[in-house]
Structures are given as structure tokens and as C-alpha cells.
Amino acid sequence: MADTDHADTDEQDTDAAEGVNEQVTDDQDAVEATGDVEGDTDTADDDSTAETDAQDDDTEATEVEQLKAQADQHEQRADALAHRLHSALVAADGRLADPDDLPFNAEHLDDTDALSAAIGDLIARKPGLKAQNVTGDVGAGKRGSDRTPPADLLKIIQG
Template identity: 45%
Template sequence: MTENNPPESTGTTEAGASGVDTAEKGSGAPAGESDTFSREYVEGLRKESAGYRDRANALAKRLHRELVAATNRLENPDDLAFDAEHLDDPEKLAAALEALLAERPYFAKRVVTGDAGQGNRGGATSGPESFADFFRG
């Protein structure tokens, strides 16, 4: 008698001494083969994991967009194509931004400076108090 081959005369079956099947109930596994699962069960698991992958990819793209927006260098953060390496390495993100702006400088964020000719100018002399003062001189 070896350890790999149990004696056949014990009277117990694969279900065990209590007569309960070793395959989990509701797992979709056939009663005689606990290593294989039904097609529906496997398809369900694949569909569930595909949903998690899709959500993880969407969140990674959203994080990439926010990291690019945080640099405040592009007018539209979506102009820089998604690359998973940018999430882990800030130097690669900065290098990709530099390369993009060198190739397409019109993607850079524009900042208005100087006097745009609107708003309170301060220090300006006030006009006439009334319409009659305008004619008096």
C-alpha cells in the first residue's frame, strides 16, 4: 500500500465518509470533477473580470488626464496621448510634455497678460458730474 493509492476496500466513495459531495454547491462544478467548472460559470467569471479591467482602464485614463492637468502646461489635457508609463514615472510625463510642446507649441496653455482694456482703470479722472457740466467746460 502506497500513500498515492488508498485502499479500495474501505467502502468510502469520492464523496467522503458522510456521503456529501466534495464539489461546492452552487459553484457550477460537476459532481464528479471538482477541477472543471461549467461553461456558464466560467463565462460569468470572465465577464466580471472584463468589467473590472474596463473600470481600471477608465480610471487610469482619468488619472492620466488629471496628472497632465496638474502640470498646467497644456490648454487641453487630452492632447497628450495616454501612456501607462506616465502614471508611474513623473520624469517620463515631463519628457512627453516637452516633446509634445516642441512639436506642437500651439497646444501650450495661453495666459493673458497686460491691459486688456476692460475693468477699473484706477486713477482716471472722473468725467463731468452732470450733463450741464459737460458744456460748461
């Protein structure tokens, strides 16, 4: 009788398993037919969400590109202004005839001693770049009080 009970139990387990399998298969068929699963959102919502995400990604990419372009423009402008400042500092020193003779160095913008030393070194290596200051009498132009009075036409006519 123990064998019979055991056999009956096995049959019931098998029948129960087949019932569960049939229910799972029926549920899968229903899902395939309707396209709906419990707990899932509507596929239309998924599509619109995906489109919105794609648009957000495109917008963010465009904004990033615009910001990079602006940063490049600002960097170019900053470099140009740094070069102009360097030339102005060299010209203000007055020891070089042409401020562009001293190559740009960013350290010169912050350290006036380094700028002065660089100008002195350049003049020592190339004395022809030194500013020429003409002083003294070069023998040209008006001199002293050898001025003649302006001509008086009335006296000339009267004789």
C-alpha cells in the same frame, strides 16, 4: 500403462476445463439476466452520480463565465480610470491647453519625469498646444480710482 495414465490425465484436464468454461458461461448469463456483477454499484447510483457530475460541471462553467465577465468589467473600469488619471496628471502640469492632446501612455502614470518630458516634447513639436496665459493690461474692464460716487436721489430732488 504410462500411456493410459497420460490419456486419463488429459481427459481429466479437458473435463475440468470444460467445467470451468461452463461455470464462466453460467456466470455471464446470470450477469446478463440480472445486470449485476459482484463489486459493482447499482446502475441507478451510477446514473444519479453522472447527473450530479453533469450539474456540477454546468455550475462550474456558469461560475467561470460569470468570473470572466466580472474580470472584463473590472479591466474596462481600470482602463477608464487610468485614462482619467493620465488626463488629470497632464492638466495638473498646466503646460498644455487641453490635457487630451497628449496621447495616453501607461508609463506616464508611474514616472513623472517621463510625463514631463513627453509634455515638453509635444510642446516643442506643436507650440500651438501650449497653454496661453494672458497677463498684463489688455485695456478692458475697470481701471484705477476713477470711480464716481453713487447718485444720491435725495440731493437730486432737493435741487
